[in-house]
Amino acid sequence: MAASTDADDPSMLSFHSIPSFGKGAIQCFPSNVSNVKQRAVQHFKDVLQCAIPAFEGLFPDSHDEVVHILLFCLAEWHAIAKLGIHTDNSLDLLSQATRCLGQQLRKFWDFTCSAFRTMELPGKIAAHQKKSANLNSAGAGTGSPGARLKAFNMQTYKLHALGDYVSSIKMFGTTDSYTTQIDDADKDEDIQDDAGKDEDISKDCNSDVDDSDDCGSDSDNEGSAFKF
Numbered sequence: 577m578a579a580s581t582d583a584d585d586p587s588m589l590s591f592h593s594i595p596s597f598g599k600g601a602i603q604c605f606p607s608n609v610s611n612v613k614q615r616a617v618q619h620f621k622d623v624l625q626c627a628i629p630a631f632e633g634l635f636p637d638s639h640d641e642v643v644h645i646l647l648f649c650l651a652e653w654h655a656i657a658k659l660g661i662h663t664d665n666s667l668d669l670l671s672q673a674t675r676c677l678g679q680q681l682r683k684f685w686d687f688t689c690s691a692f693r694t695m696e697l698p699g700k701i702a703a704h705q706k707k708s709a710n711l712n713s714a715g716a717g718t719g720s721p722g723a724r725l726k727a728f729n730m731q732t733y734k735l736h737a738l739g740d741y742v743s744s745i746k747m748f749g750t751t752d753s754y755t756t757q758i759d760d761a762d763k764d765e766d767i768q769d770d771a772g773k774d775e776d777i778s779k780d781c782n783s784d785v786d787d788s789d790d791c792g793s794d795s796d797n798e799g800s801a802f803k804f
Contacts, residue, residue: 590630591623602626624651639688646684649677657741660752671742678738685730695723 591605602622609623627647635643653673659666696704701723741751748754 590632591626594626594630621654624654627651635688639691642680642684642688646680649673649680653677653738658751660750662745662750667742667745670745674738674741681730681735685728689728694726694728696726700724700726 591609594602594605596602596604602625603618605622605626624647628644628651631640631643631647633640653670656666656670656673662670704724745751
């Protein structure tokens with residue numbers, strides 16, 4: 577995607593106009609999705625689920641179709657890959673979705689990416705300029721850099737590893753068994769549960785102490801009640 581310095585970028589306005597949905601299902605988008613820092617898995621998932629209507633009409637017809645099919649393939653693959661229960665049929669669907677996604681990624685790379693001159697995002701440009709200014713002040717700089725070309729890279733581990741998901745699920749189980757993602761709602765519930773358990777434990781401890789005191793008095797009274 578080409579980076580735009582215009583605050584009225586249509587894609588950003590489209591995301592920002594999408595309302596929240598459900599209890600944490602789709603959260604409200606910021607005014608500029610591309611410049612959000614400290615993004616979590618939930619943010620990427622929301623963007624993926626809402627990308628098709630947000631990107632509608634941004635490209636010429638020939639490229640618009642390629643982008644929409646790619647977004648659909650990404651959403652389909654993600655929906656199948658994150659299932660909590662898998663069968664042989666669902667893994668066959670995931671394998672088929674992976675092949676379709678790979679074909680569409682190559683088509684997007686060969687056809688659409690070559691037709692557009694894409695640049696770095698404004699946030700990256702500002703970071704480069706800040707770093708260059710620090711180097712210049714230290715006497716080791718080479719001038720202030722401008723916007724750099726930023727092409728879509730197919731040679732990444734994330735894309736390379738897509739073909740290993742089916743075999744990994746067969747070997748290790750579903751992805752939710754070893755994912756590092758924990759929803760905020762689950763965190764809050766766990767904290768509340770732990771607090772309730774701690775309170776119950778403290779009550780039990782206090783009651784045990786009282787019971788031990790009673791047992792001690794009974795043993796003193798009966799004398800040989802606990803002797804063999």
